[in-house]
Amino acid sequence: MDFLYSYIILAEVYVLLGLSTNLLVGIAGIFSVSQAAVFGVGAYLVAHFLMAESLGFIPALAIAAVACIVLNILVTLPALRVSGDYFVVTSFGIQLLATAVFTNWTNATGGANGLPGIPPPDVFGLPIESTGQFVILCSVAMAIGGLAFWLLMRAPFGRLLRAIREDELAVAAAGKNVLRAKVSAAALAGAFAGSAGGFYATFLSFVDPSSFDLDASILLLTMVVVGGARTLAGSVLGPFLLLALPQVLTLVDIPTSIAAAMRQLIYGVLLILFMLFRPQGLAGEKL
Amino acid sequence: MVWLQLLVNGLVTGSALGVVAISFALIYATTKIFHVAHAGVYTLAGYLAWSLVSHGVPDVLALLLAILCCTALGALIQHQLYARLERRRATHLVVLIASLGALAVIQNVIAAVYSSNILQFPVPWSSRVVTVGTLRLNWAQILTVVLSVLAYAGTMWFAHRTILGKQIRAVASNPFLAEITRLRPQRIYVIVVAIGSAIVALPGVLVPLDLGLQPYGGVTPLLTATIAMIAGGVGSITGAFVLAVGIAVLQNLSLLVIPGEWSIGVTFFIFVIFMLFRPTGLFAKAR
């Protein structure tokens, strides 16, 4: 069962990240490809506190979430100044910069060697050791995240964000504070990404820069797009599907020497087909 | 005299990077498509030339055939992918993701066919060394500079002195107006992407001639080239070329003051700061 469990746990972590990306990209219309960087900061922070044994898991997670709120606001600030493709490139830049910091700031991150031996999490003193317990913990976290997202989309704030995405000028003209709405969305996205990092680090008991690189950011974006933008169902579906895809593809019989490349290739083909024929993803709204 | 050799090496890599930048700038300024798959075209050019040379095709002919194939591939991507998305009124993000999909397809076809090993061109003359004073360059480097500068000059001449070039610039500056004057922007787009792909095939062959081929090696040069394009002001061919050379020179010289592992990080850090304060680029014309 551990395989199914670890699949569910990783997928749930990615659901939290998917919600984060969805808030930014789908809802606030900020094309970020650097969410993995924020995710990474959350992971390293929680790892640091737990390894130093200075804090329990929940307080560490809270600090990581707060730090990532601040960080995500800073990271998305350029989006308020430049728009569209310019921000995509800026965002690429932020991501590459973050990878450089994760890889080279050896004292804090363990550098390219990573940080092994992160202790398992605890919930107010109760240790979470088996994979089964971890599934419950992550499911609860995902449920809270999902509920918050769902409620938010129904609240006046959610409607304001949608309106901004449709017509930013009109909303501004109607006297609403566009800047504040965008910054709030970024803040919430940061909290999601930061806590996802905490779960990720403690589940794997190991973090290194390769989990938080450009590919990870792009995978995240893909999950949201395949699942469907701007909906809760889409944010849940995407991660579960895309993490299952490589496993399903192993059933196809192709020579081992090229199997791996073929898998990635099919993945690319799927991306193209989705964009051509179903850009709203499986369960999302117009992107 | 280390700085002199570093400077010259920077000029060599920079000139190749500059050609990547102008080819991307040409496509981006006209079609407004963030053509990430361009990195795949760049990579494919080298592999095609390698195959041809390995089968005994003369070096020059191999280069020309590789350029021809890339031209066709570029036209195909525009005609079969981007044009279709355009007809479906896809957003920028959708096009970007489709382009990422196309990149994954090209890279992994290459990896499946050629394996992921670093391949060397079987041409002994390319690594022969020429000494000028204290400077030591090999033939691949010399050829890179000469052909890159010629490609830059050729592109400038083409854009400003030929009717097709003028049509492209007309479509780039105002597609609606161009449509009215029966320039058929979609046809121009296919031509532009084809030309851009032909241009990028040149560094796509020359750089691996010196440094070897890798299937996943096209992304970093493309991103750096994109940064050069934006910093140089979108629409300015000279700006893109000069900035690409500048970035490469700086990355080389920066080693004298900072450890090399930070050079990419520093490049992107400067870029992010730059985007915050001067998002229209150094060479942008007043609008």
Next chain:
Amino acid sequence: MIKVQGTRRAFAAVVTSVLLSGLLRPAMAADETIRLGAILPLTGPGAVVGTQEMRGIQFAMDAANAKGGVQGHKIEVIFEDNQAKPDVSVLSFNKLVDLQKVPMIFTGYSGPSLAMAPLATRKKILMINAGAQSDKLTKASPYLVNTLPSTGDEVAVMAKYLVQQGKKKAAVLFENDAAGIGGRDDFLELFPKAGGTILAQEAVQFGQTDYRPALLKLAAAKPDVLYVVITAGMVPLVQQLKQMNPDFLVAGTTFMADPAAIADPASNGIIHTQVQIDAPPELSAAFKAKYGDDMDFFARQYYNAAQIMLTVIDKVLSEKKPVTGENLHDTLFAIRKFQGLIPMEFKSNTATVPIGINKMENGKDVTLLQVTAE
């Protein structure tokens, strides 16, 4: 409504696919085949090495199966691509162990192996690493066995040799990843201990083949010797070194011994430590005939590791014990001494094997002397 149905259908697809991928293979496990796992990077930049490692294992297993397998049991190795990433590795590990019930897994790469090590301990799955050399691997898990010495062992041998040769001022060029940084740290510690001084160090990214800026900077420090810890891109490195016409010695680890680099005349005079593992010519020829590539260091290492596993499985079966991770582990240490491609002994989790100092000369890699690291 349509949306809801779509969602449900997609969920059903996920569940079905997970169940399918889970159930199909064990259903076929009724035959006598023994299944082992291998988690290696088969895509991405690490695939260069990963593919060779996969071939080495498969080559050994094919040969064994062609002779009727081990005591009548065919051996199948299920390869998982981890893209050299730790999280994918953990997922692959659980998949192989839970679904395919493999008792042992071949791994490579330090990061992924370290990430899987706690799982191996917990689930008593034997992991064999025959490629990664990070010092941390030696103590990561009692179930993680390394069939090659860690970088530290190699560096110790070279540091001593260099100082004996009067090369006391060194500069270090290293790859900015676990393998490269590990080697650099070892050198920074052991070279001064042996009596040398370090003048400068410079990093390059994995797969980055433009070494010129780093080389120029290091050469400017006027070292007697340049110590190199890089795992890929040797041919461009030796060519760019040659282009500089260096007045210092170039030394490295086993990673230097890329056949293409040795064959290149530019590599003349480079010395390196070499974990001794030679393939007999007929074996190399058969390998080349099958895959079209030379049987390089990693292919040989994993071929050798696969041989060790075959020996261990044979012993476990002949003792009529079930092939579990625990039995394989205990039997491996009970046998202790193996005669694969080289004699090797497991005094700890990391094999003791002879380390040579080689010099590249006219397209050949000549052994100057040989020591056994402790």
